[in-house]
Structure formats: C-alpha cells, structure tokens
Amino acid sequence: MPKKYGVKEKDLVVSHILHLLLTGKLRSGDRVDRNEIAVGLGVSRVPIQEALVQLEHDGIVSTRYHRGAFVERFDEATVLEHHELDGLLNGIASARAATNPTPRILGQLDTLMRSLRTAKDARAFTDLAAEYRRTVNDEYAGPRLHATIHASQNLIPRLFWATYQGGREEMLPFYEDETSAIHRRDPDGARTACVDRSYLMAQTMLAELFRRRVFTPSDDAGRVVPGPLQVLTGTDTVCGEASLAL
Structure with missing residues (x-):
C-alpha cells in the first residue's frame, strides 16, 4: 500500500486496525497480525507497536506477554x-x-x-x-x-x-x-x-x-442499554478519529 504522506504511521496503523474491526475482518478475541499489517501498510514494527499501545489504552486491544495483541470484546x-x-x-x-x-x-x-x-x-x-x-x-x-x-x-x-x-x-x-x-x-x-x-x-x-453482518442479532442482545443514557447534572466529572469507511 502506498504511504500517505502527512499522516503519522502510527495513526495510519490505528485507522487500519479499526477499519478491520468495523468491517468484521477482526473480531473479539482475534490476534492482531503485526507482520500482515507491516507488509500491507509498508511500515516497520515500531509504529505498529505504538498503535497497539494506544489501542490498548483505549480499550480496543489487550496485549499478552509473549503472545501478542488480541482484540478486546467488540460487540x-x-x-x-x-x-x-x-x-x-x-x-x-x-x-x-x-x-x-x-x-x-x-x-x-x-x-x-x-x-x-x-x-x-x-x-x-x-x-x-x-x-x-x-x-x-x-x-x-x-x-x-x-x-x-x-x-x-x-x-x-x-x-x-x-x-x-x-x-x-x-x-x-x-x-x-x-x-x-x-x-x-x-x-x-x-x-x-x-x-x-x-x-x-x-x-x-x-x-x-x-x-453488513459485522454483528448478528444474537451477538449481544442481552447487554445493550435499551434507551438513552441518563445525563449527569450539576457536575463536570464522570466517574468510574478514526476516519474510516465501513
């Protein structure tokens, strides 16, 4: 894939992984293939690691020692x-x-x-x-x-x-x-x-x-909140971009 100049390689990797999620090519529990990403995007492993650190911080993936990065629950x-x-x-x-x-x-x-x-x-x-x-x-x-x-x-x-x-x-x-x-x-x-x-x-x-069948009706029907979230009033605290095409 040709490099997109003006875009950080780490951000390119983040967008790519999110795109794989939102198109159903990566699913909950799947291992993120760093080699495939490196070849597909034409980047080194450094920006891939940086992207995975960000995605782990954001709750999208989790890393396991000596095993790699895996997609967190995505439903x-x-x-x-x-x-x-x-x-x-x-x-x-x-x-x-x-x-x-x-x-x-x-x-x-x-x-x-x-x-x-x-x-x-x-x-x-x-x-x-x-x-x-x-x-x-x-x-x-x-x-x-x-x-x-x-x-x-x-x-x-x-x-x-x-x-x-x-x-x-x-x-x-x-x-x-x-x-x-x-x-x-x-x-x-x-x-x-x-x-x-x-x-x-x-x-x-x-x-x-x-x-698009990324999700199916049985994926998570029991865990979805049935209505709008209640708004917190009188406080400024909450306790405890990916530009992608589907």
Missing part, C-alpha cells in the same frame, strides 16, 4: 458504550460553554449553525459538525478532556457519516437544541443535546453494522 454493547462516552464527554464541554458563553463563541456557533442548516450534502454537514465540536472543545475542554474525547471517537468513523445521507435531517435538531441551550445559559440542556445526539448516532451505526 453491540461496545459500540454503544463508545457513543455514550462521546456524548457525556462532549456534554461536559458544552455544559461549560452554556455556563459561561462568550460573545465570540456565541457568534462562532451561530455562524456554524447557519452553515449547518444550508449544508448541501452529508460530507459538508459532517465537516461543519466537526468544526462545531472543535469550536466548543478548544475553548472549554482541557488537555485531559480533549484526549479522552478523542479516544471515545475511535469507533465513530467520520467517513461513514460523510456518506450517510440522512445525517443532516437526523442530527441538525440536536445542534439546534445545543446552541439554544448555550445561548440561554442552560448547561443541563446543552449536555442533554450531546447525549441524545450520540445515542441516535449509536443506533444508526449499529443498524449499519447489522446490515
């Missing part, structure tokens, strides 16, 4: 959990924005909302939605929260949403609600909009994974 509940965390973590930053919205941030969000409403296609909407999240997170999320949000997005492939034609109609109302909550200084409302948006994204993603 319906895992995908839902990643989305739940994404909603909660982005909700922390959004709630902070609603607690202390500055005229500059409000102006930037209003400009982005006008663009989101008139986005002509799924890719444009996805890019604008990512810019909306960056605007809020760059202003209100510290380094630790930024890093945790990034890790939670591993199983939320951006390229899927860039080609999903129903994204604008389904997701725009949540951005409307979030922006309105920030304007009226309603942190609980802003947090709820993030959680509800992520829950719908999870259901859409799971439907696609079932359609």
Whole structure:
C-alpha cells in the first residue's frame, strides 16, 4: 500500500486496525497480525507497536506477554458504550460553554449553525459538525478532556457519516437544541443535546453494522442499554478519529 504522506504511521496503523474491526475482518478475541499489517501498510514494527499501545489504552486491544495483541470484546454493547462516552464527554464541554458563553463563541456557533442548516450534502454537514465540536472543545475542554474525547471517537468513523445521507435531517435538531441551550445559559440542556445526539448516532451505526453482518442479532442482545443514557447534572466529572469507511 502506498504511504500517505502527512499522516503519522502510527495513526495510519490505528485507522487500519479499526477499519478491520468495523468491517468484521477482526473480531473479539482475534490476534492482531503485526507482520500482515507491516507488509500491507509498508511500515516497520515500531509504529505498529505504538498503535497497539494506544489501542490498548483505549480499550480496543489487550496485549499478552509473549503472545501478542488480541482484540478486546467488540460487540453491540461496545459500540454503544463508545457513543455514550462521546456524548457525556462532549456534554461536559458544552455544559461549560452554556455556563459561561462568550460573545465570540456565541457568534462562532451561530455562524456554524447557519452553515449547518444550508449544508448541501452529508460530507459538508459532517465537516461543519466537526468544526462545531472543535469550536466548543478548544475553548472549554482541557488537555485531559480533549484526549479522552478523542479516544471515545475511535469507533465513530467520520467517513461513514460523510456518506450517510440522512445525517443532516437526523442530527441538525440536536445542534439546534445545543446552541439554544448555550445561548440561554442552560448547561443541563446543552449536555442533554450531546447525549441524545450520540445515542441516535449509536443506533444508526449499529443498524449499519447489522446490515453488513459485522454483528448478528444474537451477538449481544442481552447487554445493550435499551434507551438513552441518563445525563449527569450539576457536575463536570464522570466517574468510574478514526476516519474510516465501513
């Protein structure tokens, strides 16, 4: 495979492994074949090891001494959990924005909302939605929260949403609600909009994974949370990007 210049080799390996997961080519308990990745991507074992360290930290793989790296549990509940965390973590930053919205941030969000409403296609909407999240997170999320949000997005492939034609109609109302909550200084409302948006994204993603038979109905039906996660109110703490096409 030709090298992609401007992309860190470690990030390329991370994206490749996540792609294998999201297409069903790697499944729970499978051993990650480092040699196959090295040959396929044309990289050395160093970035592969760096990628596996990151993926182990993010709960995607686990390493066993002298045996290699193996895929952790990857099922319906895992995908839902990643989305739940994404909603909660982005909700922390959004709630902070609603607690202390500055005229500059409000102006930037209003400009982005006008663009989101008139986005002509799924890719444009996805890019604008990512810019909306960056605007809020760059202003209100510290380094630790930024890093945790990034890790939670591993199983939320951006390229899927860039080609999903129903994204604008389904997701725009949540951005409307979030922006309105920030304007009226309603942190609980802003947090709820993030959680509800992520829950719908999870259901859409799971439907696609079932359609492509990456998952089957018997995979994890008993462990999936049946409804949206309850929002934490009155707190900024939660206790105890992979750009991929499916």
